[in-house]
Amino acid sequence: MDQNIAFNHLKVFADIGTRIAGTEPTKRAADYIEKAFSHVGLETNRHHFDIPMYSLKKPSTLQVKINGKWQGLVHKAAWFAGDTPLDGVEAPLVYAQDGSEAVLKRIEPEGKVLLIARDSYYNYPDDDIYRRLVKYKPAAVLFTTSAGWGGSEPPDVYYNFKTVDTEGEAPPTAVVLYSDALELLEHNHDILVQYNAQYNRSEGACANVIGTLAGTDSTGEAIVICAHFDSVPGGPGIGDDAGGIVTMMTLAEHYANLARKGIRQKRTMHFIAWSGHEVGLHGSREFLRDNPDIFNNTKFVLNYDIVGNRISTNTLMVSASHQVTQEITEVCESLGYDWQIDAGVWGLDTTNFCSKEIPGVNLVQTLTNWNHTTRDNIKSCHPDSFIDPIIFGKGLLDWVANAESIQQGYPEDMNEVARSYSEKYGWGLYQEINV
Numbered sequence: 001m002d003q004n005i006a007f008n009h010l011k012v013f014a015d016i017g018t019r020i021a022g023t024e025p026t027k028r029a030a031d032y033i034e035k036a037f038s039h040v041g042l043e044t045n046r047h048h049f050d051i052p053m054y055s056l057k058k059p060s061t062l063q064v065k066i067n068g069k070w071q072g073l074v075h076k077a078a079w080f081a082g083d084t085p086l087d088g089v090e091a092p093l094v095y096a097q098d099g100s101e102a103v104l105k106r107i108e109p110e111g112k113v114l115l116i117a118r119d120s121y122y123n124y125p126d127d128d129i130y131r132r133l134v135k136y137k138p139a140a141v142l143f144t145t146s147a148g149w150g151g152s153e154p155p156d157v158y159y160n161f162k163t164v165d166t167e168g169e170a171p172p173t174a175v176v177l178y179s180d181a182l183e184l185l186e187h188n189h190d191i192l193v194q195y196n197a198q199y200n201r202s203e204g205a206c207a208n209v210i211g212t213l214a215g216t217d218s219t220g221e222a223i224v225i226c227a228h229f230d231s232v233p234g235g236p237g238i239g240d241d242a243g244g245i246v247t248m249m250t251l252a253e254h255y256a257n258l259a260r261k262g263i264r265q266k267r268t269m270h271f272i273a274w275s276g277h278e279v280g281l282h283g284s285r286e287f288l289r290d291n292p293d294i295f296n297n298t299k300f301v302l303n304y305d306i307v308g309n310r311i312s313t314n315t316l317m318v319s320a321s322h323q324v325t326q327e328i329t330e331v332c333e334s335l336g337y338d339w340q341i342d343a344g345v346w347g348l349d350t351t352n353f354c355s356k357e358i359p360g361v362n363l364v365q366t367l368t369n370w371n372h373t374t375r376d377n378i379k380s381c382h383p384d385s386f387i388d389p390i391i392f393g394k395g396l397l398d399w400v401a402n403a404e405s406i407q408q409g410y411p412e413d414m415n416e417v418a419r420s421y422s423e424k425y426g427w428g429l430y431q432e433i434n435v
């Protein structure tokens, strides 16, 4: 049973634990994936690249003084944000709403700690807001989670420190829970905040793992089936995205078995496990940059990101022409899936393929929004959750691997959405390609 193949792989990732790109557990995960690929008969490769790494020099501390009494606040220091001085910053709290220019002008943020409303998991700190914030010289920034955030701790988030171009250093930044933020605002007198966080920043070596199944077609056209195997520091990354990896590995095994029986697909299939995803989609970006042949020949991308949680619903995030989107809808209908199909991009590895307007679809199993916390563990997953992602994958791949042609290119409005998203977060290849 396919779902058991997937779940048995998943247990191995659960044993390996947290897989921060560039660290030893990530190498073990890469070895496991490569071995499994070659065991079923795929041609395997590794693509090596360096990524930015961070760690806190010591655990960060965040305290607020209310009614003359200091109390600690549950928080997560944002990765790569600016350091506080060694003895921390101490400054009054001011609510900056959504951090818009109009609000910032009104509240005189200089030297204060700004509290900014944000769904920090879905809307990471981004370049646009930091370009604005830096001008106003706040002492520190606290982002909130959404009210519906399912974790008892805030998610790991990062500021894309590597790509941003601000004048001046990014302010120290942490994420606090919505409920705590609400409580702070209910005290309508002065609140003093004390925050302390310093980081080690370095470069680390990591690698993507590629398993290839040659197609019968000699034109070199290919499709990419992918997921990411690195995880955030604050959780084991089982649904996000070991679940995607094991779905992809199960599909790789299926098509390799068919090939062994003489049933070959027309287009070459590259099954790719990305690393360096969590720090800014680096794995897919570096791979496409270093492999222009594959980039130019890829006609379709199927990406799995967040799969396997027992209680979840399915959303397809599609970047493609109207015609291809329609064809994906028809695949769903023929399989009996009434899945939500959204057009656009998220912080998903297909974003790097968007700069060449390559058709792509991401399957994201939503509903559980505790990704990037300790709760994203194997207890919340179940073999049966893999049945439909695998059936969908086969249905879609049978089509895209063999279709006479797949319409390339995006509608202009989708291009615009993808381009501005890419610019906002500093993700994707738009800055280098298609300019």
Ligand SMILES: [Zn+2]
Residues within 6 Å of the ligand: 228, 240, 241, 305, 306
């Ligand atoms: Zn993910």
